[in-house]
Amino acid sequence: MIKKLMLTACLVVAACVNGWSCTNFIVGKKASADDSVIVSYSADSYGMFGFLCHYPAAVHAAGTMRNIYEWDTGKYLGQIKEAKQTYNVIGNMNEFQVTIGETTFGGRPELVDTTGVMDYGSLIYVALQRSRTAKEAIKVMTDLVKEYGYYSSGESFTIADPNEAWIMEMIGKGPGVKGAVWVAVRIPDDCIAAHANQSRIHQFDMNDKDNCLYSPDVISFAREKGYFDGVNKDFSFADAYCPLDFSGLRACEARVWSFYNMFSKVTGQAYLSYIQGESKEPMPLYIKPDRKVSVRDIQHAMRDHYEGTPLDITNDMGAGAFKMPYRLSPLTFEVDGKTYFNERPISTQQSGFVFVSQMRSTMPDAIGGVLWFGVDDANMTVFTPVYCNTDKVPASYAEGEGDCVTFSWNSAFWIYNWVADMIRPRYSLMIDDMRTVQNSLEDMYADAQEGIESTAMKLYTQDPQKAKDFLTNYTGMAAQTAVDSWKKLGEFLIVRYNDGVVKRVKNGKIVRPETGNTAPLDRPGYPQEFLNEVVKATGERYLVK
Numbered sequence: 001m002i003k004k005l006m007l008t009a010c011l012v013v014a015a016c017v018n019g020w021s022c023t024n025f026i027v028g029k030k031a032s033a034d035d036s037v038i039v040s041y042s043a044d045s046y047g048m049f050g051f052l053c054h055y056p057a058a059v060h061a062a063g064t065m066r067n068i069y070e071w072d073t074g075k076y077l078g079q080i081k082e083a084k085q086t087y088n089v090i091g092n093m094n095e096f097q098v099t100i101g102e103t104t105f106g107g108r109p110e111l112v113d114t115t116g117v118m119d120y121g122s123l124i125y126v127a128l129q130r131s132r133t134a135k136e137a138i139k140v141m142t143d144l145v146k147e148y149g150y151y152s153s154g155e156s157f158t159i160a161d162p163n164e165a166w167i168m169e170m171i172g173k174g175p176g177v178k179g180a181v182w183v184a185v186r187i188p189d190d191c192i193a194a195h196a197n198q199s200r201i202h203q204f205d206m207n208d209k210d211n212c213l214y215s216p217d218v219i220s221f222a223r224e225k226g227y228f229d230g231v232n233k234d235f236s237f238a239d240a241y242c243p244l245d246f247s248g249l250r251a252c253e254a255r256v257w258s259f260y261n262m263f264s265k266v267t268g269q270a271y272l273s274y275i276q277g278e279s280k281e282p283m284p285l286y287i288k289p290d291r292k293v294s295v296r297d298i299q300h301a302m303r304d305h306y307e308g309t310p311l312d313i314t315n316d317m318g319a320g321a322f323k324m325p326y327r328l329s330p331l332t333f334e335v336d337g338k339t340y341f342n343e344r345p346i347s348t349q350q351s352g353f354v355f356v357s358q359m360r361s362t363m364p365d366a367i368g369g370v371l372w373f374g375v376d377d378a379n380m381t382v383f384t385p386v387y388c389n390t391d392k393v394p395a396s397y398a399e400g401e402g403d404c405v406t407f408s409w410n411s412a413f414w415i416y417n418w419v420a421d422m423i424r425p426r427y428s429l430m431i432d433d434m435r436t437v438q439n440s441l442e443d444m445y446a447d448a449q450e451g452i453e454s455t456a457m458k459l460y461t462q463d464p465q466k467a468k469d470f471l472t473n474y475t476g477m478a479a480q481t482a483v484d485s486w487k488k489l490g491e492f493l494i495v496r497y498n499d500g501v502v503k504r505v506k507n508g509k510i511v512r513p514e515t516g517n518t519a520p521l522d523r524p525g526y527p528q529e530f531l532n533e534v535v536k537a538t539g540e541r542y543l544v545k
Contacts, residue, residue, distance in 0.1 A: 041101030050352035050375035052397035071121020078117035097369035107154030116149030162361035198252035199242035263289035302378035380420035394479035
């Protein structure tokens with residue numbers, strides 16, 4: 001999402017590291033464990049209220065106009081002509097399994113057109129309502145900015161369907177100039193890819209029309225603006241429109257590196273020096289994984305904090321006594337006139353919502369498309385199945401249940417945040433209790449998937465609407481089950497860890513006293529290594545004499 005750019009180098013680092021930022025992972029169908037195309041997305045923005053959006057299918061009269069409001073702020077931007085027919089969209093997936101995600105790379109600030117009508121968020125949801133395939137979505141999006149102007153800064157989009165996935169990068173042409181320059185590259189079926197707030201498309205094959213699409217002036221415009229003066233074959237979209245800076249490398253490319261490192265150790269080792277600033281050779285746009293990648297693998301990948309790598313943030317002073325893998329915003333700080341930073345991992349507390357999209361060409365769209373959806377941070381939420389023809393938002397995922405400044409016990413967003421904010425300060429003490437509930441729920445949904453879809457398939461052969469109704473009901477039930485379980489988890493945690501001690505547990509239940517009103521408990525105190533650091537910092541101040 002928005003990466004705020006400043007003029008001085010120091011402020012560029014601060015703004016980009018602290019700016020809104022999202023992460024997208026992509027898995028081609030031959031790289032996945034079940035021949036599905038898989039896409040993930042986290043909407044990371046402090047203060048953002050996470051909910052599951054829904055745009056029902058509709059038919060519109062000729063001449064109908066549609067109001068466009070900026071996705072981030074709600075600001076009215078203008079009107080566009082409405083399509084005659086629009087498709088059902090639930091979250092970031094439509095009824096034909098088309099999925100679109102994004103990450104904002106910002107790029108050159110002088111190319112932002114504040115007079116444009118189509119911002120990046122509106123492009124996503126309008127395209128989903130008008131497209132049956134990924135390629136069709138690319139055409140819809142590029143045609144819209146050509147006709148109405150592009151309001152946002154530089155953007156990377158993941159655009160996928162059950163057969164293919166593309167990365168499209170787009171940036172405007174400056175104030176008052178309609179259109180955008182862009183390039184879209186198809187990810188090979190046997191590969192994985194990622195982007196995380198830094199432009200990732202460098203050189204591209206202009207002669208491969210099946211796997212590369214681009215605006216006709218993508219190079220000539222860069223020449224005109226003085227961003228490029230070489231020969232066409234050496235043109236790099238990323239270098240021209242989003243030159244790499246420290247933030248783009250360490251806060252953005254590092255997340256891509258971590259994803260690649262999970263599934264290709266050779267790639268991880270080869271590019272560690274790059275993300276540490278010791279090499280200038282950029283990572284490839286896509287790689288072949290060492291093994292087939294599953295939906296569960298991607299769910300776990302979205303929970304990463306660089307654990308077990310040289311960028312691991314759980315073992316320094318910033319993690320506190322209980323190895324918290326989070327850092328408070330802003331991520332830059334000054335000491336003695338020098339600017340320092342904290343790592344920005346894939347999983348971060350400011351996420352509004354997160355999903356892993358599973359798109360399968362081997363099934364009818366209504367059954368093949370599943371948006372595994374969660375609100376709040378991927379590490380602290382439960383991915384529940386949302387089928388792509390769902391036409392009723394689960395009550396706890398609805399926009400009207402609470403808002404960004406109103407807590408509600410009926411809101412999944414606030415329930416997950418309530419539990420997460422209990423766990424983070426004493427992370428290593430409490431995380432296993434959360435993981436037990438999280439894993440049991442996600443295992444349950446994964447184990448039930450085959451049976452649910454088998455039933456849906458039988459209903460589909462009788463009447464497709466029956467299958468859609470069945471899956472809509474299951475979607476609602478799954479979401480509510482997770483939220484109800486999370487409420488109970490919160491109640492359990494608040495009792496077990498009350499007052500900084502830990503009540504004992506047997507068979508999953510807190511042990512009651514045999515007599516009296518004092519529960520059996522343990523006093524774990526602080527970890528020894530933390531106490532060692534306290535003594536180093538305080539000397540003999542607390543020495544018992």
